[in-house]
Amino acid sequence: MSAITVCDVGPRDGLQNDSTMLEPALRAELVDRLAATGVPRIEVASFVNEARVPQMAGAEDVVGTLHRRPGVVYCGLALNERGYERLLAAGLDEVHFSFAASETFNQRNQGSTVAGSLATAGSVVGRARTNGIRSTVTIGTAFGCPFEGIVDPGHVAELAAQVVAAGPDEILLADTIGVATPRQVAALVTTVARLGSPVGAHLHNTRNTGYANALAAIGAGATLLDASVGGLGGCPFAPRATGNIATEDLVYLLDGEGVETRVDLDALIGVSEWLEQALGHPLEGQLYRAGRFP
């Protein structure tokens, strides 16, 4: 039996893409509820421009309202030096830096060239090490880009080598628009794992390949998987389809496969039931609607 770290990105990546905006106090309550289920890592906030991402306004309020539990790693997203400084001042345990492998996507979403983002990644990772907090770097559009199509795995591997050289605690490969299939995921995770860093995967279920991809990632050596409670969060490039894989559906799958997550599945289903009420609409996850088995 292997073990996997699940990071719930619902309070950040999920809520950022939901049609309903939640106040900081409710976002903090979501994080507290997730922490109580045994989820070991949670992305709680995004330290970005509030004018551009109003869903994430009040990041400091979210962090300040949390009831921190020992053993849970509380993380935030920062995409530049200023965001990192806010995250550090707020007192989080881990910074997530993210950029896209495809030039067009990165320039549109990050306002930076890929080379510029790589430099910022190196700086943020270095500062995190100096400041004694953890860091991860996610390479987005690692399998496909809505503007450039298929992304060359060799290109992603080169970027990954530069990321790993900066020394983050983990490197993640993101299927940002949910186009990968398992053998692509397995191949790229295998390549990146050879660089010597722990590897994670951030998978979307936009074309119903997300859960098979999760198993493929684990089979290839990934030790960290992002997921979002209830499958919270959509896909801006496919507004009628879904985004993140659902944390509880992933845990159900991993339980069945004998992969340890230390998450209380019934409690996690309870969070999705609560969240459906809080948001006022059904979530994409299937398990909380179907009920667990047996």
Place this chain on the structure above:
Amino acid sequence: MSAITVCDVGPRDGLQNDSTMLEPALRAELVDRLAATGVPRIEVASFVNEARVPQMAGAEDVVGTLHRRPGVVYCGLALNERGYERLLAAGLDEVHFSFAASETFNQRNQGSTVAGSLATAGSVVGRARTNGIRSTVTIGTAFGCPFEGIVDPGHVAELAAQVVAAGPDEILLADTIGVATPRQVAALVTTVARLGSPVGAHLHNTRNTGYANALAAIGAGATLLDASVGGLGGCPFAPRATGNIATEDLVYLLDGEGVETRVDLDALIGVSEWLEQALGHPLEGQLYRAGRFP
């Protein structure tokens, strides 16, 4: 590159569980549209009591209205001798007989003991051979039952041995309520494949394990997969969740994995788009909503 036969069960298993009833002429049009995409096998009708399953009323009208394409195997469901006789008279190519591995489920849904259903399976398969048409037998609730919980794989293997002894063209294992995970599917398909008959899997995505299970089934030697265009059809035991895996999502996955299906994916997505209009509500499939890639 391996090859898999996909059987679209949308016109039967799908429509039978949809909230919208379609007239026989529209059901025949759905079948014709599916046949035009290259789907090699289609379950077009159910020869059951129309009072009990009004969605399937007019099975003979559906079959009589079809524009049959050479090379496509047109199938129907029959659960007893009378149903088989209607199916044979209607002129279909293949009879699907189905029963549940769990006694409670089978008695409630089939009105027969498992032993009684096994006997009928043997009779229907024998008559099909005599009449020169193909036959398959599906063992339902092969992984879990809503009334009895986990179903013992050893019990299913014993039933499978009796089914295979009757000599159908294929035996299928059905995850009727969508609870299996890949290693269970792989183990049972492996066991049943050793009996010497071609093996198929009928998988539901009720807990988001369906597509990973499909790959596991293929990896274990399955050569036939049921799926439903658009993921048509729900789960009577989980009314808020989904049922069949979607044919186009499965084909996208298999295309990516190098498994040949000979289905035109763009054409199949077009059928789901048409079907959404015909039914007046969105379908569960993700791919037709997200769009294919690249």
